[in-house]
Amino acid sequence: MKVIKRNGEIVPFESEKIYHAITKAMSETELGVDLFMAGKIAEEIYHISKGRVEPLNIEEVQDLVENSLMDKKRFDVAKRYIIYRSERNKERNKMWEMTELQKDIYEKKYRFENESFGEFLDRVSGGNLYIRKLIQQKKFSPAGRILAHRGLNEKGKKVCYSNCFVNTPPKDNLESIFEVARDIARTYSMGGGVGFTLENLRPRGSSVNNSANETTGAVSFMDLYSLTTGLIGQSGRRGALMLALPIGHPDIEEFIDVKSDLDKVNFANISIMITDDFMRAVESDEDWKLHFQVESTGEIIEKTVSAKRLFRKIAENNWKMAEPGMLFWDRIQGYHLNSEVEYFVYSAVNPCAEKALVEDGSCLLASFNLSEYINHAFTDSATFDKESFEKDIFEVVRYMDDLLEEGIEYLPLEGHKQVARDYRQLGIGIMGIADMFIKMGIKYGDINSIIMMDDIVNLLINKSIQASSLLAKERGSYPKYSDKVLESKFLQSVAWDDTIEMVSRYGLRNSELLSIAPNGSISTMFGVSGGIEPIFALSHNRRSESLGDGEDVNYKVYSQIVRDYMEFAGITKESELPEYFVTSHDIEYQDRIKFQGIVQRNVDSAISSTVNLPNSATVEDVERIYTLAWKHNLKGITVYRDGCMREGILTIDKPKASDLELVEEDCNT
Template sequence: MSPVDVDAAPATFRPTSDLSQETLDYFGGDDLRARVFFDKYALRDPRGRVLETVPPQMWRRIAREIASVEPTAAKQAEWEEKFYWLLEDFRFIPGGRIMHGAGNPKRVTLLNCFPAGTPVLTKRGFLPIQHVLPGDEVLTHRNRFKLVTHVMERETEEPLVELAVFYLGDQSIRCTPNHRFYAYDPSGSTRWVRADELTKGHYVKVDRITETIPLAELDLLDYLDGGGLEEDGSVYTAMPYVGGNGAVGVKETRRVKRRVALDEQFGRWLGFFVAEGGVTDNSVYFTLSKDEPHLAREIAGLTQSVFGLDASIQERADQPRHWMRVYVHSRVLVRFLRMFFDGRTESHEKQVPQWFLRMPQSIQKAFVGAVFAGDGVISEKSVGLFLANPGLIRQIYTILFRLNVVASVRWEGMLRYTKHRGMWINVGTQPYADAIKAWIRGDFAVESTLVEVDKNYFYKVLDGDLFIKVKQVTYAAAEIQTVYDLAVEDDHSFTVCWLGAHNCYVIPVRDDSIESIFDWMREAARTYSLGGGVGTDLSVLRPRGAPVNNAARSSTGSVSFMELFSLTTGTIGQSGRRGALMITIADSHPDVLDFVKVKRNLTKVRYANISVRVSDEFMRAVESDREFPLGFANEHAEVSRMIRARDLWSELIKGARDYAEPGLIFWDQIKYWSTSEYNGMGVITTNPCSEIPLEPYGNCCLGNVNMACFVSDPFGAQPRVDWERLEPALRAATRFLDNVLDYNADKHPLPAQKAASLKSRRIGVGFTGLGDMLIKLGLKYDTDEAVGFVDQLFERIKNVVYDESVNLACEKGVFPAYDADKHLAGRFVATLQPPVLERIRRHGLRNVALLTVPPVGSGAALAGVTSGIEPIFDRAYVRRSESLSQETFKVYHPLVREYMARFEVEREEDLPLFFVTAHQIKPEMRVKMQAAIQKHIDHSISSTVNLPRDATLEDVERVYLLAWKLGAKGITVYRESSREGILITEEQAAAQSASATPVVEERRAATPRPRPKVTAGRTERVETPRGRIYVVVNEDEWGVCEVFVHSLDVEAEGVGRLASLALRGGIDPREVIEQLWRVQSKEVAFDRSSSGTVVRVTTIAQAVALALGRALYGEDFRPDKEFPRADVLPAPVNHVRQQTLKFAPNAGVASGSEPIPEVGIARPTNGEAAGNSDHSARMEFIGICPDCGAQLVHENGCAHCPSCGYSKC
């Protein structure tokens, strides 16, 4: 086999659009689960290619990454396997950001980058960083090659750090200030140090190749392109010829050994060729000084020994008595060398194959000795080498480091006898120079050892590794440029210019000032950009009408800033997902009534959840129908007034019933049971879905135990909870999330978030699949028996998890802010069993709080179980086909499908009573279940009480009052159809369909309107997977009338012609956009609009839809982010004349408008307003899934999509 084959090509990864059959097969054909995994959690490279096709690959990645923070290699290996077991079969479902982020530095290394051109050492050699691809292997700080999983790039205009170290001459390294290098610290330790923190007292590690490839010989037949012949162990070529008399003969070349041993002789011969050799069409030659006859004789002897070829030594004809040449006449050898050197045999371009950098050291010693013998400068104390071939110099320099030789390298200008700029290698330290001299003499047994010599202050040797002293650290001038970073598996580092480089919440509004508000926006934007969500409380801001110290007479109030916060959230996103935001306000704030009503305008605060922090005092005032004081006071303003408590209460109830917001947070309950009300950990608001109350800059670390996995003998005679596996899972989950805190410590967007996270070590062991567990146990969700069972279940869970936190405290230490007396005085801790309490007294806790019930959303859909503590929402869902027909089909909940198949049940009506759904359960029972669990949860619970569409205000009020009285910390209700577009039951769908059956009227066929002689429009260049295309969108006086597509792909023209036909035939352009966007492929391209908005495009049809959408809605049109449903897109605006277009829904002539012959479009009249509506309002209805355009379900305190798995939370 040719050594070129040793380095296999980068792995072939799957493009991202179409669902992998391998993925679908793994999930047993369950399209929803497979799609959730494939689209949301499978690891991808920046080009969108899938690196993980089945969950075991994801589980292994997550387990390895989270175990990596364990202190020893043995512990890491042990916990990687235990975490894998925990994750396997979805026993434990980490928070979505953990599943997506662990081992995926895409969101955490975005700022740590190098500019284009920075050389990175790969198995393909030194490559400019922008040319490194996922699948390449790079040298890491552990002196081994590891796989690149991602290549990231971004634009920056920040000044870059320029790092210069000794021995690399003028080879300075430029990088962003916070990129880290592995360095020896002046304090005497080795660690990763930011570039802008390096000083002249640091020494940076040199990475060296230690791997050796097991390659024993070369087969010259592999280098002859199939044109070689073999005979008696030799290889030759033959060519027919015609003689002068017409006779036909065959001319054979000289025989050459077929198999060439890769040994010291080959290495030496190769070194001489690199230094002194060249080729013609028929010969190989070596040019030597007349003073080097001994080298000429050695080369001739090596040629015979290695290849079996004779060589001749001749004086050079054009310069006799000065130069001599060694000639080897062999076309086979010429062909071998040209292929061996990849066609580059000139002196300024020769480079050895990259696999040669990993050959046995004895062969490399022979090679280095010959190169220095041929082209070196030898003196008593040093050796040097100059070549007008920088690429080859870098290879030799890399080999010298591998051979434990410390050398320096520097650029040189073009010398008199060269046309190419050259580089010098100089070895000036005696032990290393002596080793090279021995290799020049042919003594390859001599070893070089890294040692520190007297009076040398420029390098250090630590544990066999070389560290070179920093020369200087400066800043380059700021300029706009593209910078890059790599994600590398396992070692998370790569080699740049021989040096080791690392690869890559609640935010309070602090005070009542405009500066604080904009500080919040900056910090929130940074958090969103790195995948985080944010919660904040407005109660610190002065109310509407309060005096201000600026040009305004009075404050616009706290509510006026909600839209600003919301737009920040909607604008900044990561991985195509908007940030998540929870805004709260105290019930006593004077703006609370405005707050409660703000989202009744569907165009306002579209990117935030809102909740009111309700006090016990307010609830008692409601019960007794008393007045309730509102007030605000700080050094700038003081406002107070009284309101009737039930007036505010009525607005809260109305908002919940009719608009599904705001939610209620029973704040006194939260503070009363909080375990963190000391040492600066007091909670001030909640995370975006309200299941975690948080301190300033506190953050969530969530994962969910899948309760459905822990039932023995499900549906059997004696089903039971499988505690033999559940308890180990709970303990492993606690350690897993505690490890996440350390794994994520340096990845927080803000330093304050890191500090808060490590100070309290707050985690949230959550739960999902409870509804499925009860069904497997034969318990009906809405029974006192089920509530009592769940109460006992979570009592035991609570004690197991707290006991494990004690174990972690014994092993790793208590959380930094722990105070035994204050913590043990907490009311929740007092509910633990006496043995656990005693252990806490003796050893403390690792985590300030441990338990929660978050909305699981996509994670539950991925696992195929009920979400959180919810019952089954519905036994079956109606899903829409992705085909043009948009047909619908029924999909059963996985456990329903499993039961029906196992017990041969054919009709849903024949299912047992314990298959009860959310809509069949009385609201009071939902509240009782939540309250029973809340007793054993130190944080809070995100859950939704689903109400029928005919629920009254009194029904909502009963739910709220019961939740407060039973000790719930918060409550969310959702009345069916309280927001437009929510999923409806199958029966209601059928009834609506029947009532909406249209009366069949005779209709004439629509015919395309004539194309006018002159149209106005725009031409846009769009990137597609098939190359760049140009899309022309033209408009006549009635609107968009035609689309032209210019492309090398001739079928693209057909897309434009059919789109034009539809548009001129009266078809709403929104329908055209939707249908074209539904055409997807396996390929991906990214197109950037003139405003900088980047859109993912998979087909030419999608490119046409994109261009059409931009023409109608502007440059920020994002069909890949918000699915372009025709019935959701706003009415288009004619961008040429800014006239509102009207489209008749049935292709008939609109009443009261001037008809266009044979076309169902209304001509705009002179009195119509021009584009003054809010076009984005309908795009943001809660009922529409932004990923697939289907309708959303509201459960577990969050909206999610049963069709594709999208989750708003």
């Protein structure tokens, strides 16, 4: 005999639960508990259910309890039971407490039309009560495209659930170059952000068989893709684009300088694919060869430059313009679950660089809010609730795999659909790290924070792999799965013995599992720090074009954790905060990079991360950051110097050198 839960799941009928609910209601009345009557009602409902062809649902069971109590003249108990049902329903649909900004984000980015908060939770969770509760408790959130889009295709919307895509890069011909523009426009129109490389395009000055005689080069087409990105909106926000070029391409110097022209490539992020050989050449002050062979003609274009001078050019532009970002490509290609699988080759990264993907790859993103797993916050007995975290990981991996299956048909391009079927990529990340440390009384970046993060993220990757392996046992491995996964340096470095045993026995349902996105809007809506970032400031302004109907809107935002601690400790001044309340500008970049390196060791994909520097930072500081990041095995790094020529989305109350508008890099929210 069965009963239908609110999420549609059919489970065994349990008379004991009815009995306990009735006795609880009776205990709150003057007449008290009548065990015989409670048992009799439970038995009656059991027999009613047994006589039904179709199982009762929970609401029908509760209606029967109410009617039975009233039939037996226990109106007092019926009243308490009705109140109990109402309170439980209110609790299930209780709205988050939100500031004006948080409410703006929820209502303008994620809420569909006039749906209630309970309806929002139901839509996003898809009726999964476990996940619904995690979202309501702010312990977990799927990424923005899931929050905004799930369930809308049934209402006639053409939208997808994936935030990030790596599209097939342009081939070295005009037809392909413009086909790529068409494909990214289609991807943007359905809500996705896109990355791809320009490595196939012949460099400036190469011969072409048309009236131009020679090409304007790879960089000249960046504005085509940038303008396409600026034109195509995603629910009130521009598209998001990452353009990348290998360090060995002959146009690399022009690529590095492209953002020095404030009128060019304003709607794309740019990054360089850096090799270990290049970094070693920089260290040894050697020459560096730039090389390209035109496939159609056999023409070879080569030139030799100083590796150290090229490295300095990258650092100077980053110091001045906050771009290009650095992608340590050998580490990206060599440290993940499929690194030993010959046919698995990453093509590029998504717009915020937390996700490397194969050509036409896409990924569903989500994040755990670690700050909500702290028991006894702000006290000496504060602990991280590993038991709950472990249990939640298994449920989240299953939920994300369900979402992936549901969303494949909504992906923008046929190539996206096929690759999603073949590889089933997930990108589960974290947020609220800085808040977690404060609740524990730990300073971000010190040795205790590093030890704690290593422990937590290692737990996350092992339990995620185990959950995916159990899903493979139940549903089958992803079609392109290979036992070569067991030989990967990544798995050998981070996996426990029982994790490896499970993968060996069952395989994996998903080719990729962890990816740490910046989750800017979602972390702000939750009132916590984003990604692995420290608190940006104890208070700051936030400019968001996408919330302002085309005009910039500035909000004053005070960190929630600061308000919470002040209330707990009974203090009113920021000067009274303990020393472990540190911001991004208080943390030495050496500690910041060391911290990220430990996290990256346990993450099979990548981490979107920005090292914030004061205005006084030098070009040499940027060079040292790059070198240190490479030596600590980071997969990528971005530097933002306060007061540089490109204004960031987060600002403290200081004037900037330029009021240049930037596309909001909210590629995962």
